[in-house]
Amino acid sequence: MPATLEDGTAEGETALADEEAVLTFGSHAFSARLLVGSGGYASPQVMLDALQAAGAELVTVSIRRNNLDADAGGPLSLLREHGYRVLPNTAGCFTAKEAVLTARLAREALDTDLVKLEVIGDDETLLPDTEQLLKAADELVEEGFTVLSYANDDPIVCRKLARVGCAAVMPGGAPIGSGQGLLNPYNPRLIREEVPAETPLIVDAGIGTASDAAQAMELGYDGLLVNTAISGAKHPEKMARAMRRATEAGRGAFEAGRTPRPRYAQASSPTEGRLTVEDGR
């Protein structure tokens, strides 16, 4: 979504070229690396302002029993009216069977083969049940879904998810909604090494502020999925813009290749030709 940046720079000056696909899930291409969740905003307008500031193209929604007493519509028509593409999730599913049925219902309701797969083990940690997750991923890929799988920050599980054909693997940096950042950066780094480059890696869950976003992207991740850090910020629109810039900055730093970290100081000025003055001591 086009956005005029706060400092007056035009769209595209700080972002990657608008039409350039930087993230591809199966047959779905995107020019933004920051995926944003639609949950927890104070109002639909706050959400729309944040999504625009984030430069989001793909926005997650949940699949829930339709409230028979409520007006139909929900966020779907609003998001589509504003040009966003939607990524239904299977949040709240505890078994592969529940997740597969939820994905099938989402495909029917939203007319998309994209699904953010979540199969959790309990309501306290919201951490994945990896046994059920792998089973569901395998089944959904077989059925032709484009599966973006939430996962533990476990290199082996992430590698398996890539091998069964997930279109993206999305390890959490910290528990969902905790905003604690990358609690163990060692694992996301290993995951980047273990998962083949052709499978996009997204950090999903745990990003709390802009520096977390930049840190994740500097590890070579292809994108981020952020919800609570934006919707729960005092100023969601400002945080969304900060996240966008941090995502782009982190990616830029990764692509640039950081300078080595020598143990001792390395002078950046030439050592030859220095003045020497006797001070008489």
Next chain:
Amino acid sequence: MNASETADTPTPRVTVNGEEEHLPEEGASVATLLRALDVDPEQSGLAVAVDDHVVRQQDWGATALSGGERIELIAAQQGG
């Protein structure tokens, strides 16, 4: 709501999103049941599963319910 509150003879029951409902008539279709629940079966963004099997929207009018089925009616909501 109970779709057959005014009926003389109770019609077979189904569960819709975990709530028990009477069918509006014997052999009612999914579409007829939804209308009785004030849900427009023509609207986009909905999906239905009957006994854990998705029924495509174009088939709602032709899918008869006999009673005892578990029906899930879903829509997109906000979420991450």
